[in-house]
Amino acid sequence: MIKSRIAGVGHYVPENVYTNDDLAKLMDTSDEWIKERTGIKERRFATKHKETTTTLGYEASKVALERAGITAEDVDFIIFATLSPDYYFPGCGVLLQRALGITKSEIGALDVRTQCTGFIYALSVADQFIKSGMYKNILVVGAEMHSSGLEFATRGRGVSVIFGDGAGAVVLQPSEGDNGIENSELHSDGTNAEVLSLSSPGSHGGFHSDDKDQFGFPPEDELGEIFITDKMVKDGHLYPHMDGKVVFKKAVVKFPEVIVSSLAKIGKTPADLSLLIPHQANLRISQFVQKILKLDDSQVFNNIQKYGNTTAASIPIALSEAWEQGKVKPNDLICLAAFGSGFTWGSVVLTW
Numbered sequence: 001m002i003k004s005r006i007a008g009v010g011h012y013v014p015e016n017v018y019t020n021d022d023l024a025k026l027m028d029t030s031d032e033w034i035k036e037r038t039g040i041k042e043r044r045f046a047t048k049h050k051e052t053t054t055t056l057g058y059e060a061s062k063v064a065l066e067r068a069g070i071t072a073e074d075v076d077f078i079i080f081a082t083l084s085p086d087y088y089f090p091g092c093g094v095l096l097q098r099a100l101g102i103t104k105s106e107i108g109a110l111d112v113r114t115q116c117t118g119f120i121y122a123l124s125v126a127d128q129f130i131k132s133g134m135y136k137n138i139l140v141v142g143a144e145m146h147s148s149g150l151e152f153a154t155r156g157r158g159v160s161v162i163f164g165d166g167a168g169a170v171v172l173q174p175s176e177g178d179n180g181i182e183n184s185e186l187h188s189d190g191t192n193a194e195v196l197s198l199s200s201p202g203s204h205g206g207f208h209s210d211d212k213d214q215f216g217f218p219p220e221d222e223l224g225e226i227f228i229t230d231k232m233v234k235d236g237h238l239y240p241h242m243d244g245k246v247v248f249k250k251a252v253v254k255f256p257e258v259i260v261s262s263l264a265k266i267g268k269t270p271a272d273l274s275l276l277i278p279h280q281a282n283l284r285i286s287q288f289v290q291k292i293l294k295l296d297d298s299q300v301f302n303n304i305q306k307y308g309n310t311t312a313a314s315i316p317i318a319l320s321e322a323w324e325q326g327k328v329k330p331n332d333l334i335c336l337a338a339f340g341s342g343f344t345w346g347s348v349v350l351t352w
Helices: 020-024 031-038 051-069 091-100 116-130 153-159 232-233 244-264 283-293 311-325
Strands: 004-012 016-019 042-047 076-082 108-112 137-144 166-173 182-189 274-277 331-340 344-351
Touching: 004 051, 004 116, 004 311, 016 020, 016 331, 020 031, 020 153, 031 283, 051 091, 051 137, 051 311, 076 091, 076 116, 091 108, 091 137, 108 116, 108 137, 108 153, 108 311, 116 137, 116 166, 116 311, 116 344, 137 311, 182 274, 244 283, 244 331, 274 311, 283 331, 311 331
Parallel strands: 076 108, 076 137, 274 331
Antiparallel strands: 004 166, 004 182, 016 042, 137 166, 182 344, 331 344
């Protein structure tokens, strides 16, 4: 059976470094408060009007392509995962294709919107395309520019101190040997979708879901009246909302569960892992999962301290950094795992 392997990996983060002390100048917070709750010390923010989610992804893609030993013209499919696209539509996939200068080939471009789990979903989809023989060089990108949509004020501090900008990319190809992706698992539970969400603007008619039923429908005679309302702006509904305690409780259960399950399907246990690269949501979550799985520090890679939560970009950025630091070596058993909005969660186990 054909396997797919990561032939090249790369990442890019903006030059602008914002420390916790920098954010404390904008809102009622402190370096100690942020580090205690998230483990984050600093993050990167892109330069507005000069950088976008697509340009970040483009820079990461160039590195991944070079390390894979191919050019943009060799790419036959693009999968782009993000929750912060350049435009409401079209998606970033076609914008990346344009940036790479490969529009003449008219290759397909797919956008994935599963937030923090976006890269895992995208990689799993790419794996199936490779296994089927449909494509041979798939560019998989996770990129985010959160800084353009966060509320840098005390009201929004519970979310705005967590996120950062950046991008990571991999090139997926058919494996020439036995190494490659061994197994992937994807899950979701939409019961409490609004717990971690950006609900407005949206097709629910400009009313926040807390005001109406579970779909946010206003009275019938007001449906579709307006896309953005004064109430949405005043109440901060144009910014992300998160109930951190609920997210934490769910994440610390589903994270280890999907890791153990995915490993078991190939006859392995957490003890067999060379490296676990979790989605960089919160250092406390990663540490909790590490403790549950009984992994030592050398088996888990974290870089949220430097970059914050870059959602769909966090795993490919961390994978790229781990590879650069020599922590990812041939024949290593690697697990990539994520949990996020939706809720969605998943894992990919691979032999490097």
